[in-house]
Amino acid sequence: xxxxxxxxxxxxxxxxxxxxxxxxxxxxxxxxxxxxxxxxxxxxxxxxxxxxxxxxxxxxxxxxxxxxxxxxxxxxxxxxxxxxxxxxxxxxxxxxxxxxxxxxxxxxxxxxxxxxxxxxxxxxxxxxxxxxxxxxxxxxxxxxxxxxxxxxxxxxxxxxxxxxxxxxxxxxxxxxxxxxxxxxxxxxxxxxxxxxxxxxxxxxxxxxxxxxxxxxxxxxxxxxxxxxxxxxxxxxxxxxxxxxxxxxxxxxxxxxxxxxxxxxxxxxxxxxxxxxxxxxxxxxxxxxxxxxxxxxxxxxxxxxxxxxxxxxxxxxxxxxxxxxxxxxxxxxxxxxxxxxxxxxxxxxxxxxxxxxxxxxxxxxxxxxxxxxxxxxxxxxxxxxxxxxxxxxxxxxxxxxxxxxxxxxxxxxxxxxxxxxxxxxxxxxxxxxxxxxxxxxxxxxxxxxxxxxxxxxxxxxxxxxxxxxxxxxxxxxxxxxxxxxxxxxxxxxxxxxxxxxxxxxxxxxxxxxxxxxxxxxxxxxxxxxxxxxxxxxxxxxxxxxxxxxxxxxxxxxxxxxxxxxxxxxxxxxxxxxxxxxxxxxxxxxxxxxxxxxxxxxxxxxxxxxxxxx
Numbered sequence: 257x258x259x260x261x262x263x264x265x266x267x268x269x270x271x272x273x274x275x276x277x278x279x280x281x282x283x284x285x286x287x288x289x290x291x292x293x294x295x296x297x298x299x300x301x302x303x304x305x306x307x308x309x310x311x312x313x314x315x316x317x318x319x320x321x322x323x324x325x326x327x328x329x330x331x332x333x334x335x336x337x338x339x340x341x342x343x344x345x346x347x348x349x350x351x352x353x354x355x356x357x358x359x360x361x362x363x364x365x366x367x368x369x370x371x372x373x374x375x376x377x378x379x380x381x382x383x384x385x386x387x388x389x390x391x392x393x394x395x396x397x398x399x400x401x402x403x404x405x406x407x408x409x410x411x412x413x414x415x416x417x418x419x420x421x422x423x424x425x426x427x428x429x430x431x432x433x434x435x436x437x438x439x440x441x442x443x444x445x446x447x448x449x450x451x452x453x454x455x456x457x458x459x460x461x462x463x464x465x466x467x468x469x470x471x472x473x474x475x476x477x478x479x480x481x482x483x484x485x486x487x488x489x490x491x492x493x494x495x496x497x498x499x500x501x502x503x504x505x506x507x508x509x510x511x512x513x514x515x516x517x518x519x520x521x522x523x524x525x526x527x528x529x530x531x532x533x534x535x536x537x538x539x540x541x542x543x544x545x546x547x548x549x550x551x552x553x554x555x556x557x558x559x560x561x562x563x564x565x566x567x568x569x570x571x572x573x574x575x576x577x578x579x580x581x582x583x584x585x586x587x588x589x590x591x592x593x594x595x596x597x598x599x600x601x602x603x604x605x606x607x608x609x610x611x612x613x614x615x616x617x618x619x620x621x622x623x624x625x626x627x628x629x630x631x632x633x634x635x636x637x638x639x640x641x642x643x644x645x646x647x648x649x650x651x652x653x654x655x656x657x658x659x660x661x662x663x664x665x666x667x668x669x670x671x672x673x674x675x676x677x678x679x680x681x682x683x684x685x686x687x688x689x690x691x692x693x694x695x696x697x698x699x700x701x702x703x704x705x706x707x708x709x710x711x712x713x714x715x716x717x718x719x720x721x722x723x724x725x726x727x728x729x730x731x732x733x734x735x736x737x738x739x740x741x742x743x744x745x746x747x748x749x750x751x752x753x754x755x756x757x758x759x760x761x762x763x764x765x766x767x768x769x770x771x772x773x774x775x776x777x778x779x780x781x782x783x784x785x786x787x788x789x790x791x792x793x794x795x796x797x798x799x800x801x802x803x804x805x806x807x808x809x810x811x812x813x814x815x816x817x818x819x820x821x822x823x824x825x826x827x828x829x830x831x832x833x834x835x836x837x838x839x840x841x842x843x844x845x846x847x848x849x850x851x852x853x854x855x856x857x858x859x860x861x862x863x864x865x866x867x868x
Contacts (some may be wrong), residue, residue: 367421382496397448453468463791481601527752659697
């Protein structure tokens, strides 16, 4: 696919960081608008309505060493028992109480899956949580990880963020398939508490256990510098956000049975940066055996070298020294930094409030930061990085779904300034080719590479088209948004999770109306169809014709043979679904040849269309 460092590699990598652009648009509306984070969110340490206050038990007498994440057989410690249907569940670390939730489900919120990564545990691999006495009865989600508020740009959240949530249908069924969802947001924003990621509807409609978790974000989640290294391969990896996700998957292996889930049937899924994290887990030796199927929505295989991370961290250090007046400018800061010992640098970094780190990064749209993440450290992420998909050396080969939206880049082009006339032919041409290149990076190219290896189980590819004007020039979205936005980045999320809220609703404060009563019947039918495919996939690894009793079109696996099945097209009109298989494959070579034949001004506009 795209060589690292090439224009298109950087283009796709930057675009993938933008799933949470939409809250900015809320600031353009009249008056004060609601932000993404629910107003009811509170710190887990303060919000508990526990029957009795959890009491910490000394770690050394109750839990395994944190280093066992790399050495023990993950998931080897069994949960205490199967679920009995009671809202009170006994995990390995203590009792938790669930509450009735939407669509006839139970939900258990803010369950700690690791110690708070604060103080000396900043930039350390996650450690098992302290056991507690009594019953944790959380009625609210945990605090989100440290991140910039998309409207105010103020730093919000808490470093104490490593908590997860579990949904189960209100039945006494055991051994249900498990779906673990990883949110998007450029790995610098996002939270499992955001309404579009709630799992009640998918759990109910799929008859599955749904798990969501928070993980460390931004420079607290991915940060590597020689002075911080101690010789521990996990602590030295710089991949703390990745390790948090792996720690949550370990927790699932050891505890999900008491929530009625089957630890031997776990699917991981995510969109945008969440999808990048999904694909990174395929590259992680530490994640082997922790999941059995994967779903990547609008993602791509993206990794960075350790040297990339070190260069970025040094630049951050220089800015910190200037911002706190230790040095007059970056030249003086470099001289001062070079005079500091490793111990002094470590102490300095750990003393800094999280907000000061964000001030040291370049930001764009909504305060998202530009920074390298997912480092090829050789322990958490294999040294070969994303090239392993081509060579076949990636350790976790599982049935996989890959897909993108038809008009991914229109979200960024529409609200950017690269093309002023949003109703021009140039706008449509640039959107077509940049979105098609995203399809190569996130679906077709990756599917071809993975399918070329004989030990890779089936790969299934989709293209989400709902909202696009397509070949007819007509859209189910109201004018002018069908042509300007179409099937844009993030539009699929609410339909894939069976929810009635999502990125499309967050556009409303900016005057953008996507969901209407006219397109509701087709939209709801499409969501039901997609969830049906997902339900069957998370059970069996084959979406087939959907869950038992469904008569949907058969979703067949990707074939590298010319003229054979490639991807399923997911679309709907105002009233009914339009789903069928396609034999068309997009390639970088083919698209670049087409772009080169365009008028020079158009070709140049495509290459300069960084609307963000």
